[in-house]
Amino acid sequence: MRDGRITITQFIIEEQRRIEGATGDFTSLLNDVVTACKEISNLVNHGALVDVLGQAGTENVQGEDQKKLDVISNDVFLKTNEWSGHLAAMASEEMEEIYHIPQQYPRGKYLLTFDPLDGSSNIDVNVSVGTIFSILRCKGDCQDPSAGDFLQAGTEQICAGYALYGPSTMMVLTTGNGVNGFTLDQNIGEFILTHPNMTIPADTKEFAINTSNMRFWEPPVKHYVDECLSGTTGDRDKDFNMRWVASMVAEVHRILTRGGIFLYPMDEKMKASGGTGKLRLMYEANPMSFIVEQAGGMSSTGRERIMELQPSELHQRVPVILGSKQEVERVVQYHKEHDTNAAA
16 A cells, blocks of 8 residues: 555455455455456557457357457466466356366366456457456366356356456456455556445436347337437436447446446347347356446346356356346336236
């Protein structure tokens, strides 16, 4: 700490001191995650100067074109976290299988999942991107874990966070005791606590959804968005603004800062292709739901609490509706009414 400022390392250590039996392993693991995010932040900030922009010429496990920085960021996360002895294995949105810790390194008691560069489609146009991560306990064979060991409900997470690479680099973190935000001081290379006890404002006039999919939306989502668009002449009696960054980290950070709702719902186009949603449960939906709920918000598929879903596969996709609690509750209620009427 300098001049009353609290670094992320000090914050984590002091938080862990309150936990009986804490060994320091978790603190060290988080420090490794922070280091990886600092390195990715540096690469993002330098962009074309270090030749990390553009396509990599490969596809990830979901069949999506990878950017150069997708591949580089994934490698940074693996190499920064594989050696310290805190992890049993890792899983990434960019890799089909789990990543086993190399034989020369000791195994630990935690599992790490991550999306190394969320919103990477924005990277070439210099729009905010980020990293999302989640930490679970290894409950099985920690010397030789399998993909099945990662398939834990979101309620089992012991930590979730994201790094936002924007005008400033921020780290937002929860360990189940509220949400705190840290800003990277480039002069000293440390994240400093700047946004303590972040909470989502209850009252909002903003919603975020990709309206190009409007023709495919289910009736409950159409109902909600129509209400927002009707403004002061409609049932809500207030004007809403629509936002869409196409970067989940940026969308959630805006909601944490000034409220709102983010929707990437199930739609008829996904159903027709056999899809179960757009966003990944393990790498995006669960960690962001943990953060949003800890900040006083709500997260749902429209029909189920996301954090209570039992994952069935490593790269499972789900619909996501999260943000200010009152708004999410309204959308969930519309789903209930629609399903009840459809079943009648």
